[in-house]
Amino acid sequence: MSLSKKGGAVQVMKDWAIVGAMVVVYLIFAVLSPNFRTAENAILLLRQVSIIAIMGCGMSFAIIGGNFDLSVGSLLSLCCCMCIDLHDKIGPVPAMAVTLLVGCASGLVCGFLVGHLRLNSMIVTLGMMNVLQALTLMYTGGSSVMLKDQNVWFGQIGKGSLGPIPYVTIIMVVCIVVYATLLNKTVFGHHVLAVGSNDEACRFSGINDRKVVRNTFVLSGLSAAIAAILLCSRGGAAQTTIGQGYEFDVITGVILGGASLNGGSGNIVKTFIGVMIIGILKNGFVIVGLPYYLQWLAQCVIILLAVYVAIQSERKKGTK
C-alpha cells in the first residue's frame, strides 16, 4: 500500500486497471444492447454476481495464503440442500445456523489436512469435493429438495429488496467490507499475506503458519455457506448438483482480480471487480443474444490479456 502511494497517481491507476477493464466490458455491451444499459439490468447484475462474489471473498483468503480450495462448489450444493431441508424441519434461523456450522466444519477439515498435515491443497480439496458430493447425495437421497411453502420470510432474503437494492447485494457488500477489513486491517490478515509469500520465514519469526492456513480454509468454507443460504433462499429449492462448477467461476474471478496464485498478494475489492467482469459477460452474452458458450471464449481471452498486462507492468517495475 505504501509503495503504491510513493508512485503517485499513475501507480494507483495502474494498480486499479482492472476497474478500467470492467468499465470497458460494460460499455461494449451497453453500446450493443439498449436492454443491457437499463438500471434494472444493473441491479439484476449485482444480484447475479453476489453469490460468486461472496464465495470469492473466502477463496481470496485461501489463495492469498498460497492454497486452492476446489471444494467450495460441492460445499455450496451440500449447504443449499441442508438449508432448504432443515428450514421446514427446525425453522429458518436454526437451519441457517446449522448451514454456517457445516460450512465452517468442512473448511476446518480441509484446513486441518492442508495446514496441520501439510498435504497438497489441490488434491485434498479435490478429495473433499468428492466427499461433499457424496454427503449431499446421502443427505437428500439423490432427489432435489423444496420449501413446502414458498412464501415464507426466508425466501425474502434472496428475492426481496430494500427499495431498489436487493438484500443479497447488501449482504454481499457487507461481506466484502468485513473480509477486506479482516485482510487489510487485522493482525490475522497480515499473517495470511505473510504466510502466503513465505511460510518458512513466518515460522521462524514466530507466526503459527499452520493455524493461519487452517483459518483461511475456515473462512472459505464460511463464505461458501453464506453464499449457499442466499442461493437456496432465492430459488426456494435445491438440486444435488446446484454448485457444480462454481469453484472455477470463483477462482477465475479471483485470478482476474489480480491475486497471485503463488500466494502473498491479493485484494478483496479487486476480486469483486474480477467477479463483476465475469458476471457482466454472462449477463451480456444472453441479453445481446449470442450463444451462452461464447462467454467462455471471452473469459479465456480476458484472463490471458489481464494477466499478460499485469506481468508486463510488473517487469517494467522490476527493471526501473
Place this chain on the structure above:
Amino acid sequence: MSLKKVKAFMSRHTVVPILLVIFVLASVLVAGFFDIRNLFNILNQNAIKGIMAIGMTFVIINGYFDMSLCTLISLTAALSCGLQSSIGLVPAILVSLAVGLIVGAINGFLVAKAGINAFVVTLALMLGCRSLSYLYSQEQSILATNDLFTDFGMGRLPFGMSYISVLFIVMLLIAHYVLRYTKHGRNTYAAGGNANAAFNAGINVTRTTFINFVICGFTGALGGVLYAAQSGASSPPLGWPDMHMLVIAGVVLGGSKLTGGVGNIWYTCGGVMILGIVANVMNLLNVQTYVSTMVTGMIMIGVLYLDKVLTERKKKESLTNA
C-alpha cells in the same frame, strides 16, 4: 541383504507398497476381484485416463500442471466424430490430434515464454476449449459413423485386453524411454527440480517446458479421440468439470510431486491403477454411487497422507545415516 534391498525399494517408491496393500486387500476381501477377466477390465477401463496421465506426468515432473485437458477431450472427441463423415477417418483423427498439439503449444508458449502462471493459462484455455467444443458441436452429441473407428475403440484381443490398453502399454514404454534415456527426459527432471540451476547449466528450460506442454496436449487430444471411439459418440460435457483433476490426482497419488523434479512414468501408472482398483472394488461390492464417490475422495486424501508419512520417514533415516 535382499530383504533390505526390497525395503529400500519400497520406501523409495511409496506407490508400490500402497498399491500392493490395496491389491491384496481387494483380492482377499472382495469376491470376484482376483479374476483374470476382472483384472483386464480394470486395465481397459483406465487405459484412456492412463494415456492422458502420461502427458500430464511430463508436465508435472516439469513443475507445472495442465487443467485444459478436461475440455480439450470433449473438443477433440467432437472433432473426430464430426469430421470423419466429411473428410474421412484418418484426416479427422489427424485434425483432432493437431488441435491438441496447438492447444498444448499455446499453453507451452504462454507458460514458458510469456511466463504466466500455469494455473491461469491452462484454466483460460480450459474455458476456451469448452467454448469451441460447444460451438463446433452446437451443444449436440455427435455419433461416430465410421465402423473402423468404433471397432478399434471397443475391440479386444482374444484374451480380454482392449486395443486401447495395448496402446496404453506401448505409450508407457515410449514415455519411460523418453524420460529415462533421452536428453529431453533428463532436461525435464532438471528443469522441474530447479529451473534456475538447470538454466545456468545450459539447459534450454523454455524449450523443455514448451515441448512438455505439447506432449500433454497431444495425449489429451488422443484421450478425447479414444473416448469417442470407445463410446461411439461425443458429448459436449465430456470430461467437465473434473477430468483433469482425476488425471492429476492419478499422477500425484503415484508419488510424483506437484512441485516438480520428482516422478516416474510407473508411479503414474500405479496412481491411476489405485483409483481404478478402488472404483472397480466399489462396483463389485455393489455399493451406491455416492459411497463410491466418498471412498474415492477419502482414499485420495489417505494415499497422499501415507505418501507424506513414508517419504518423511525416509528423509529422517537418510539424515541419521549421514
